[in-house]
Structure formats: C-alpha cells, structure tokens
Amino acid sequence: MARPIKKGIDYFPLDVDFLRDIKIRKVMRACGSAAPTILICLLGNIYRDEGYYMKWDEDTRFLVADDVGTSEASVDEVVKKSIQVGIFDSKLYDQHQILTSHGIQERYKKAAYQKSDSSIDKKYDLLNVNHIDNGVSNSGNPVNHAESTQSKVNESKEEESKVNNTRLSAPASRIQEEFAILWGMHPRKVGDQVAALDTYKNDVLLKNITFDQVKAKIEAYKKQIELNGTQTTYIKTAGKWFTERCWNNEYDTTPPARQEPTPDWAKPGYVAPVEEKTPEQEAVDQAKLDEMMRKIKEGRDVNAS
Template sequence: MARPTKQGLDYFPLDVGFLQNVKVRRIMRACGIQSIPVLISLLANTYRDEGYFLRWDNDMPFLIADELGVSEGAVTAVVDKATQVGFFNANMYEKYGVLTSDGIQKRFFEATARRTSVRYDARFLLINVSDHKNVVNVYKNSINDDDNPQSKVKESKVKESSSSGDDGLKDAVNAYRKNIYPMPGEMDLEKLKSMVDDFGSDIVIKAIDRAVARNKRSLAYIRGILNHWQADGYDEEGTKAKEKDPLAEQYKKIPF
C-alpha cells in the first residue's frame, strides 16, 4: 500500500510582532501569560496535521493541556477568547467545530504551492484558492447527508466498504456525522469500520447514542462503551447520563 501523502507542514512562520498583535494581547490580558504557549501549541497542531484547520473535539483540550502542563479549563478559555477576538474564525468554530483563520490558510497554501497536490474541504475555506493549481477538493464527489447536505464522507470509502459486505458502515458513519463530528477523517473512518466489523452497525450506533447522552463525543469513548458491553453485556439503561459514569476510569486508559 502506498504511503499517504503528507498534508501538514514541518514548520511554520511566527511573526516577530506576534506578542504585539492586538488580538494576542487581548487573549493574554484575559487568560494570562500561559495563553501564549497554548496559542503556539494550537498553531503547531493546526499546521502539523491538516495544515489549514484544527478539529476541536473533546480530546484536544486534554492533549494540549497535557503537553504544556496546564489545565484543560485554561486551554478551553484561551480557545473561547481567541474565537471571540477573531484570532480564530468564530463562524467556523461554532458551525463545524474547527479552528482556522484567513492568515493560517494563506500561509499554509502558500507554503505548499510546490507540492503536486494538496487536499482541502471547501466548507472550511475562508480564502480563494483558485490560483493554486495543485489543490484538490477531496470531498466534492462525496454523498450527502439527507439532513445536512454539507456533511460528507468520501464516496469511494463508502463504496469500498459496501463492496466488502459491510453495508452497515454507511449507517454508522451517518450516525457519527450527525452526533459526533460532521466530517470523519481517514483515521476516524477506519476506526468506525473496525468497530462495525467487530460489533455490527446496530450496536455501534447504540454506542454512539450512549456517548452522546453522556456528552462524551469521541471515538475513544465509543470504543470503550463497546468493550464494556462485550465484557458485561448490553444494558438498556444508560441512555440518560448517570451521576457516576462506570466507564470514566476505563476511558482514561484507552490508548487511542
């Protein structure tokens, strides 16, 4: 199997006037000096992974907090203030749960101008990339969600799973898109497929519903529910959040 083409950057420019930027100064005034390493970590994660946006899911505050030795609450406060002052685009954050900005996107697409091809999702773009001849909208040929035409999954992946006999993957993916995140990435899609292969689509969808009821919207938690059911059996109770979550400790130990 061919190695996937690298999407993110190995390094990114940091303006010498970063600390004098009025948006940064407002964030620092509201959230303290620790907001600076948080902002730099957010930018590093953005440029390293997708390159032009960062998926802000339930795991990211923990990952950044653990990396920097600060609290998850401090990380979340910085993100909230950063979107409020326009450091990150508020509409993209509220609508899609992603962190991005015009400047981030301009720098990324300029930095990758010499690559053969660069992936992008048109829904997340804040700039015009028509001048970049190497950009490819990887979701333009995707199937649409009946309730949300903008939420997409690669059609080729769905067809591939159907041809292999996994007809339930599409239902599990749709449940994930509606309840967890509107656009599963390659890794998320592979994990969902693995869950469906191991447990069946109906049980995976029930696990997604259970995770949503407990406000634990991540694949790691969904997998933890499935493992719990496999060991102890499925229980109808739990569609409502419990005062004490029996999976809380197990979730902390899940490595993915």
C-alpha cells in the same frame, strides 16, 4: 502499498511581533501570560496534522493541556477568547467545531506550494479565490511550450523566492516552538515572555546554547526544588530564569545524606523511665545500704578512739 500523503507541513512562519499583536494581547490580558504558549501549541498542531485546520473536541483539549502543562479549563478559555477576538474563524467553529482562519490557510498554501496536493476542503475554504485552485500540482497537465516559456521563468523565480523565505523563517519558527516547550516545562510559568524569548533566541542564534542544554537545566532546577522542598514564593519565575540566563547555573541534584535517628536519651526533655522493683530486690538493696552504713559508722568510731 503507497505511503499516505502527509497533509501537514514541517515549519510555519511566526512573526517576530507575534506577542505585540493586538489580538494576542487581548487574549493574554483575559487569560494570563500562559496564553501565548497555548496558542503556539495550537498552531503547531494545526500546521503539523491537517495543515490548515484542527478538529476541536475534548480529546484535543486534553492533549494540548497535557503538552503545555496547564489545565483543560485554561486551554478552553484561550480558545474561546481567541475565537471572540478573531484569531480563529467563529463561523467555521460554530458549524464544524474546527479551529482555522484566513491567515492560517493563506500561510499553509504558501508553505505547501510544492506538495502534490495542498487543496483546502471547500466547506472550510476562507481564501475566497476567484480562480479555480484545487491545490493539485499541474506537472501532469501539458501546456503549449511556446506560450508558457516566460510564465515558467516567472514561476521559477517566484518559487525560488518562496523557498528562500521559507528557509529564512524556519529557524525563527523552530526557536519559537522550542521556547514554548521550555516555558511549559518551567515550574513557575509567569513573567515577561517577550524578553524571555528574545534572550533565548539571541543565545541560540549565537550558538551559545542549544534546546537540549536548556531543557536539561530546567529539569535539574525542578529536581533541586523537589529535593529541597522549595516553596513557590522562592522559586524563580520563568521570566527571570530566562532573562538572567539561569541555564548557566549549576544545580545540586544530589539526594541528601541519610541521617541516623536520634536516640531518645539525646532528645531535649528526656526523662529516664523508673524501674519498678520486686519486694525481693528492694530487700537486697536495703541490706546493701545497711551494710554500707554499718561500715561507715565503724570507721568513724575507730578514728574517734
């Protein structure tokens, strides 16, 4: 049985000025600093699965919220604002409840040019190409060799250039995706994401750190917070945690030693309980007291004589 053809792509390009894009800034202003993380997660799902669009429903909203570590209401708010500012196409969303855009489809076609089938469904197509382009490889369509030699040379150069560009953009794209995951893991997701991303990216490219190392440090920091019962006010924000390179810190995840309970008599204000005596015990005690007083009196009389 033939293996099903994968529609999605493994990497997608993300501009270094992504967080400075006016549309992104509008979404961030309206929905908060977690908006870029949600958007990157949405784009990752779009490019990974269908390649150029994503069905938007309650299940998808839940999965994105769960991936990012935020509420479904926050995700829904980001999606609605993104449609409003033009990050996603409003017409296709209204008609088919999908998230896509001209730019997404354009980047998909460029990244998937080597696929045997990179076609875009006609009812979703926003590229408005004038020539017929079904996205299917023409390797099975023979053409006249004499007329196509120069064309093949040009196509070969263009494909080589595309491959090189894809290779250059892949590390940056991977770092962006890693950062979005790490930011979503942090216990206090506020702060300057641009500066935080720059710091993380620089250290990764310099091979000072890896994704797994930073992930382990965030988990250790969260464990330390849990063990100490640290209040939110005293938890370092994600922005500072990244820019201050707190992945170099050591975190104490040792459970506190078990303390023996303090006995009642050692507690402040302790009052010893009064023991109630029976009449017989009181008679015995009184007899002992009388005998003690008699002996003391006899001793005094002897000394006096």
